[in-house]
Amino acid sequence: MSPHHQRRGVGRAITRARLSWIARRASTAWYFANARNEPSLRLHRELGFREITRDFSHPGVTFEGGVGILSDVQFSPDR
Numbered sequence: 001m002s003p004h005h006q007r008r009g010v011g012r013a014i015t016r017a018r019l020s021w022i023a024r025r026a027s028t029a030w031y032f033a034n035a036r037n038e039p040s041l042r043l044h045r046e047l048g049f050r051e052i053t054r055d056f057s058h059p060g061v062t063f064e065g066g067v068g069i070l071s072d073v074q075f076s077p078d079r
Contacts, residue, residue, distance in 0.1 A: 011043060019047065023075040032056060035067035048073045 022029045031049055033040050049071040056070040 011040075012047075015043060015047060019073070027075055027077075029073050029075070030070065031072070032058065032061075032068055032070045034063045034065065035069050036065050041069065041071075044071060044073075 019029055029049075031044050033044075035041075035054065050073070052070045052072055054067055054069050056068040058068070061068070
């Protein structure tokens with residue numbers, strides 16, 4: 001993606017919409033990313049995700065540098 005199109009709030013809007021959809025169906029949303037993907041990790045932290053572990057793997061997924069981070073966010077019961 002060109003720098004001209006980055007940091008305009010599109011990712012935040014899409015992630016909020018996705019979380020709203022999940023919150024209507026579940027009490028927890030899970031997220032994993034490469035430890036080197038700081039912009040995505042920052043966005044998810046700002047939206048309430050908390051890191052669970054860095055000792056994480058998923059079948060068929062490799063992380064550049066070898067470190068994957070698993071995070072979650074809990075939704076309130078009155079969602």
